[in-house]
Amino acid sequence: MNNNKAQVQWFRGAAPYIKAHRKKTFVILISDEFIGSDQFMGLIHDLALLNHLGIKLVILHGSRNRIDQHLAKQDITSEFNRNIRISDAESLPYIIQAINEVKTYLESHLSMGLPNTPMSGSEISLVSGNFVTGMPLGVIDGIDMQHSGKVRDIKHEAVNAMLEQNHVILLSNIGYSKTGEIFNLPAEELASEVAQALQADKLIFIQHTENQDDRADTLSTSECSALVSDPDTDNDYRNLLIQAVNAVNARVKRVHIIDQKIDGGLLLELFTRDGCGTMITNLFYEGIRAANIDDVGGILRLIQPLEENGILVERSREQLELEIDYFQVIEKDGMIIACVACIPDKSNQFAELACLAVHENYRKSGLGEQLLQMAEHLATGKNIPQIYSLTTRTTHWFIEHGFVETKDFSLPEHKQTSYNQQRRSKILLKQI
Template identity: 55%
Template sequence: MTSSDHIQWFRSAAPYINAFRKKTFVIALTGEQVRSQLFINLIHDIALCHHLGIRLVIIHGSRLQIDELLQHQGVQSRFHHGIRVSEASSMPTIIQAISQVRHTIDARLSMGLPNTPMSGSEISVISGNFVTGMPLGIIDGVDMQYSGKVRSINSQAIHSLLGDHIVLLSNIGFSRSGESFNLPAEELACQVAISLRAEKLIYFNRDFIRNPDTDQFSTAQCKAYLQQGNLPKSLHSLLSQAIEAVNHQVRRVHILDENLDGGLLQELFTRDGAGMMVTNLFYEGLRKASIDDIGGILELIHPLEQSGALIKRSREQLELEIDYFHVIEKDGMVIACIASIPDPQTPVAEVACVAVHEDFRNAGFGDQLLTAVELEARKQGLTHLYILTTRTSHWFLEKGFSEQGIDFLPASKRQAYNADRGSRVMAKSLTEQG
């Protein structure tokens, strides 16, 4: 990589850095990861995220370490439905194993040796009794003893610490009666992300769904995979948690390849994914339009045509162009639409007829539509999107478009350009990073 590549890469990361500052991410680490050779690099990457202003909560599991320590003491663990029965007599050992993992993470985040990526890094890590646990109880006649589930999370206390500190939570919950419960880390991470209304919940795993067309999955698609019933157990569990989190307002859940060095940074700061993402942001109600949507689209855009925000489109024109439209439907009503009309001669497409119903503005629907159109245009190998706009140039500026001269327009469009309307030509390159 030359130095200009580095600069280009750094610049291309800037929009992500800006978007993530002050956002809350919950990162779930497994006990195995803490042992892995890649762990030290992951810690450097986590430290970097913290220094870039991301509010981080780290949850760690300890399964491997608990197994080892119990084995070392000659204790054979019992499992029921894949969950360890945490017996009273084993709890001191279980707590010891959990504490060891937490100490390792604490110690690694405290490093600051010169000539390392942590040089000059001073990170304050705080752990505490933020999680209340309760017993899982008796399942099919088996008393799960000190294996527990999350009862509540003191999200207010965690919120007050984030930003200045990284909050580190072990897979343990304390009860009102002063007992400690061994919690599943994946579930704890999911519940913490929900209670904090986190922007992202990030898991690591060996297995994830590989689809050559996309690394983004809706909860409906994930449910379909779960129903097929042939997923590896760990992925099954993570997908269930991901669905739960997204259904409770966590915007995006990532399942990253635990064996990929730098996967966290790759997923967060580049367009190349490092695993899979579960979100409904792009999919819930967003779909390609069909001929049945014409009535709904006309109803949506009519007031905007009246006010001059959009150019008038006849029903006939809409019928001809309907395949180029995406819509967002809510409760049977078209609440937003966008068209992306490819030029027949050049690899560019015009974005047109962008409209979000007044009652649904400022909720990110416009952004979702534009993102969907961009994704599709990239897949089709288009080099640019452009738009003619009179009133919304700043909205498009914020989405990475920049103003161009009339000459930018493809020939056919240039001839039809209405100088009286005075629309600005804005375009976005799909080939540059950023």
């Protein structure tokens, strides 16, 4: 019985994410080390599920380990320059063989009907093609990198047309030049370039790197850059962070690094509030800044119509001035277009999320959600485990963002005296 309850709760908790991810484009890189491992079939199943939930998928694979194995069999030792393999003419046929082997294996598993699993009978329609144009890396430090290449162009319109028809795109770490040459491309860089070209909603790396358990849940690009410069950062992780920063700077909304060793890691990261990997995003910070005393007039202009309509509780200029340090604002062309206050309780057990407002001309583009994320981020930074909000008309928005309505919550003392009984506001609580 208890188990049933937990399942129902889990499913309800996943509902906002199912809705949010539908029709979004995710670019997912799977390391070849993982392909064929014990947990690989679980991932195939989960990818089929994402496809059935209406998520547009572009799947890429790396081939580094398989290439190593093929070259070792031929007694070929690769030369490296700046940590990049020099794909010379002698090794190229074996590199192509290795890449094709990984691709075929992945393709065959993505084509399975998944018998005896909950996704039994589901079929994925896969499309591959010459979507990636490569070019030579050229001569670096006086060394000709030969068939080691970089991305020149992604045929994003063709890829998008296929995604619109619910096909899943499968790409290998290979590119063809306009002159018909073949280039071995670094898979992480290719995945990032593809995500950028498609303006994907998410770029997801499923990999294992050293000390993955100790990684932060969320990083901004500046935090990533600090880790990139840190000599103690593992090289593989550094490489992922560089590509993540490139993607986020080019307006890919979120990058996720998920440990391939976690069974169901992709689902946990996408459909639970806490996730299980590291998310890299600037959405918390984009355009949001701490308010200062000069913003009081702009905030008042923004919230006044909402106060007049009874949507927000009235705040005097004096009160706003006293609380200004708790406010975050978004400014556009000199006008405050959105604001929120995150006011910690004395006990540091709760913070109130108050005065959340987005100017009506700027609604429905995610600003409300970003302000909420920022408020949560600030509360987490102070080790505050819960936030609450009082609202009369925005209950559903909060519920869709992980809050639950509660009658048991006893308001902090200062709030009890100021609580306006006539408004009969609902109390919404979120564990963060």
